[in-house]
Amino acid sequence: MLRHVLVPLDGSRLAAVAVPYAATLARALDARLSLLGDVEPLPEFTRLPSATARESDERQISVGTAYLESVAAPLRARGRAVTTVIRHGNPGAEITAYAEEAGCDLIVMGTHGRTGIERVRMGSVAQHVVRNAIVPTLVVPPSKAEASAGEAAITGVTVTLDGSALAEGALPLATRIATALSAPLTLLRVIPSLTYLATAGWEAGYSAYYPMTEGMEREEEQAIEGYLAGVATGLRAPGLEVRTRWLRSVTNRAEDVIAAFLAERPTGIAIMASHGRGGVLRWALGSTTEGVLDQAPCPILIVRAGVIGDTDPLSTGAAPHAAGDAPG
Numbered sequence: 449m450l451r452h453v454l455v456p457l458d459g460s461r462l463a464a465v466a467v468p469y470a471a472t473l474a475r476a477l478d479a480r481l482s483l484l485g486d487v488e489p490l491p492e493f494t495r496l497p498s499a500t501a502r503e504s505d506e507r508q509i510s511v512g513t514a515y516l517e518s519v520a521a522p523l524r525a526r527g528r529a530v531t532t533v534i535r536h537g538n539p540g541a542e543i544t545a546y547a548e549e550a551g552c553d554l555i556v557m558g559t560h561g562r563t564g565i566e567r568v569r570m571g572s573v574a575q576h577v578v579r580n581a582i583v584p585t586l587v588v589p590p591s592k593a594e595a596s597a598g599e600a601a602i603t604g605v606t607v608t609l610d611g612s613a614l615a616e617g618a619l620p621l622a623t624r625i626a627t628a629l630s631a632p633l634t635l636l637r638v639i640p641s642l643t644y645l646a647t648a649g650w651e652a653g654y655s656a657y658y659p660m661t662e663g664m665e666r667e668e669e670q671a672i673e674g675y676l677a678g679v680a681t682g683l684r685a686p687g688l689e690v691r692t693r694w695l696r697s698v699t700n701r702a703e704d705v706i707a708a709f710l711a712e713r714p715t716g717i718a719i720m721a722s723h724g725r726g727g728v729l730r731w732a733l734g735s736t737t738e739g740v741l742d743q744a745p746c747p748i749l750i751v752r753a754g755v756i757g758d759t760d761p762l763s764t765g766a767a768p769h770a771a772g773d774a775p776g
Contacts, residue, residue: 450477450624454552456484456543456577459515463558465592468600469717469747470556471523473586475599476628479553480529483520484546485512486539509534522598540576547583555585558592578750584621586717586749587741604716606634608706608740611675618721618751623683625749631716632689635676636709638702639668639694669694703739710744719749 455470457463474481487508516532523530535542547555559574578585592600607622609615626633660668676692684690697705710718720737741748 450553450621450628451479452482452550452552452554453477453479454482454484454543454547454550454555454583456486456539456555456557456573457516457519458485458539458573459512462590464519465558465590466556466586466588467519467523468598469586469588469592469602471526471528472599472602472629473554473556473625474523474528475526477625480531481520481523482531482533482546482550482552483516484543485516485532485534486542487512487534487536488539505536526598540573540580543573543577544581547581552583555581555583556588557585558588559590582752584749584751586747588747589745591745592747601715602629602631602717604631604634604713605629605719606636606710606713606716607719608736609635609637609676609679611637611672615721616679618719618749619679619683621749621751622719623685623688625717625719627685627688630687632691633683634691634693635679636706637672637676637692637694638705639672639696640702665696669696701739703736703743706736706740707743710740710746714745717747717749718744719751721751 450473453470453474455466457467470481473479487505512534513532516534520530520532533546535546543555543557546552555577557574557577574587578587605622605626607618622633625631672694673692676694680690680692693709695705695709699705706718710716718740720740722737737748737750
């Protein structure tokens with residue numbers, strides 16, 4: 449269940465963009481909030497006397513606590529249960545550790561990047577959390593820095609699918625959030641185009657690329673329409689509107705198509721699945737997830753494969769489709 453939302457804050461405006469989204473989700477899900485600050489130890493090379501170092505640490509704790517309490521006050525005034533916590537250590541590691549220790553169900557955080565997860569610009573803290581956190585993480589882009597100090601409007605939820613059970617692992621969470629927000633849920637599938645790979649008969653081991661014909665494209669589209677309709681049927685329930693949408697990628701870059709789709713819906717959020725079993729592993733959808741995080745103007749919720757699944761109480765009971773149910 450989604451009952452505990454964690455919001456890491458470092459006192460900056462870019463980190464604070466997460467608060468309105470966390471407030472909206474906490475209200476809709478009736479969840480409590482934890483606001484987490486971090487005090488990093490002074491580098492050893494400073495060689496400050498222990499008393500001076502201790503005073504610096506205490507000062508940071510005092511300032512950090514006061515800031516967190518100033519953020520918590522209006523949230524509490526609106527009826528939310530809010531806890532403020534200060535940790536010591538590497539921020540990224542402390543965020544992921546606290547999320548696990550405190551039983552958090554969702555992390556909502558801003559980035560310090562100007563274009564989302566663009567390598568270093570995203571900041572090492574956000575990168576560490578996105579790649580290593582066990583719980584789903586909602587990444588709020590810097591473009592939302594002018595968001596209301598109260599709650600953010602979330603008018604729709606989009607979940608990206610590629611025909612695999614891995615991507616469908618995000619559906620229970622997407623369904624729960626869309627239902628709680630009374631927002632429509634859109635199932636989005638991007639169809640790669642341009643070429644068709646076939647084995648040539650000249651000699652063993654040779655293969656060639658052939659352009660897809662209009663008939664082949666339409667056949668593929670009909671299969672994907674059927675796939676999306678089947679998934680939607682398994683999700684529909686009272687109080688939940690489920691829409692389906694497929695788009696053909698003329699550039700052969702799915703992330704560009706997804707980002708353009710989301711750009712038309714800046715007040716929504718998107719949900720994507722990733723392997724997430726370690727920082728060095730690539731995204732489940734290849735570079736697509738990174739590309740979307742790079743470009744999308746709306747928050748992106750990353751769900752680690754296997755964290756939310758059929759056994760989760762949020763599940764609608766619809767069994768995942770096999771990867772072969774639709775062309776990939």
